[in-house]
Amino acid sequence: MPLDGDQFHAAVYNVVRQIPPQRVTSYGHIAKLIGMPAYSRHVGQALKFLSPNANPPVPWHRVLSSSGIVSSRGPGTDGASRQRDALVAEGVDVTTTRAGDFKIDLRQYGWFPAVGSVEIGVEVEEEGGSEDDDAAQED
DNA sequence: TGGTTGACGATCA
DNA sequence: ATGATCGCCAACC
Numbered sequence: 429m430p431l432d433g434d435q436f437h438a439a440v441y442n443v444v445r446q447i448p449p450q451r452v453t454s455y456g457h458i459a460k461l462i463g464m465p466a467y468s469r470h471v472g473q474a475l476k477f478l479s480p481n482a483n484p485p486v487p488w489h490r491v492l493s494s495s496g497i498v499s500s501r502g503p504g505t506d507g508a509s510r511q512r513d514a515l516v517a518e519g520v521d522v523t524t525t526r527a528g529d530f531k532i533d534l535r536q537y538g539w540f541p542a543v544g545s546v547e548i549g550v551e552v553e554e555e556g557g558s559e560d561d562d563a564a565q566e567d
Numbered sequence: 568t569g570g571t572t573g574a575c576g577a578t579c580a
Numbered sequence: 581a582t583g584a585t586c587g588c589c590a591a592c593c
Contacts, residue, residue, distance in 0.1 A: 433590095455575055466588050472574035473590080491574080499574040507574070527582085 435550045436464070440474040441482070442549035447490040450519050451539035452532050454494040460543050472499065489514035496538075498522075498530035 439462040447453055456468040464470075475488045489511045493499050498515075501507035512522050512530040523531050 456577095459575085466576095467590090468575040469573060469588070470575090470590065474574095476574060488574090493574080494576060501574060511574085 436462070436467070436470065437474045437477065439548045439550045440471050441478070441486050443546055444475070444486050444488060444491060445484060446546055447487055447539055449487075450537065452490045452492055452496075452515070452520065452534070452537050453539045455491060456494050457540050458491065461541070461546055462548055463543075489518075490539075492532060496532045496534045497525070498532070500529065 440458060443458050443461050454468075455471040456465070458471045459465050459468045471491070475486075475491060478486055478488055492511075498508045498511050508530060515522050515532065520532060520537055523533075525531050
């Protein structure tokens with residue numbers, strides 16, 4: 429395995445810090461960027477462990493599910509609404525679906541740079557490089 | 568040791 | 581477009 433526990437967290441934070449303002453990306457894409465595509469769920473875990481007074485700050489609110497929906501932390505929690513609030517405060521247009529979920533238009537705000545084009549900041553085993561995909565498209 | 572959980576993702580009906 | 585399932589994988593219980 430390329431990354432180890434602490435390194436995984438560090439890599440996640442480093443990548444999230446590079447998400448530009450008014451842009452969002454997905455847990456899964458961050459997992460791909462750090463070379464561990466099957467660890468999308470753990471990206472969320474890492475953000476959960478994140479301390480609010482982290483320095484430099486980590487814009488955790490710019491990370492959502494691949495469908496552009498703000499992940500519900502469960503009934504009775506305010507995490508999702510706080511995330512929506514932070515996004516709106518940045519100028520991101522957040523809509524509410526019929527089911528009550530907060531949704532962001534990835535075609536407009538999505539940030540999905542090609543794997544390898546972002547600095548991870550931690551040691552990564554040579555895994556052979558394949559570039560693909562685009563880099564954030566505006567509409 | 569074994570089953571459940573979770574800030575997920577891709578498929579299929 | 582929406583909801584149900586299955587696949588992932590470490591942390592818990």
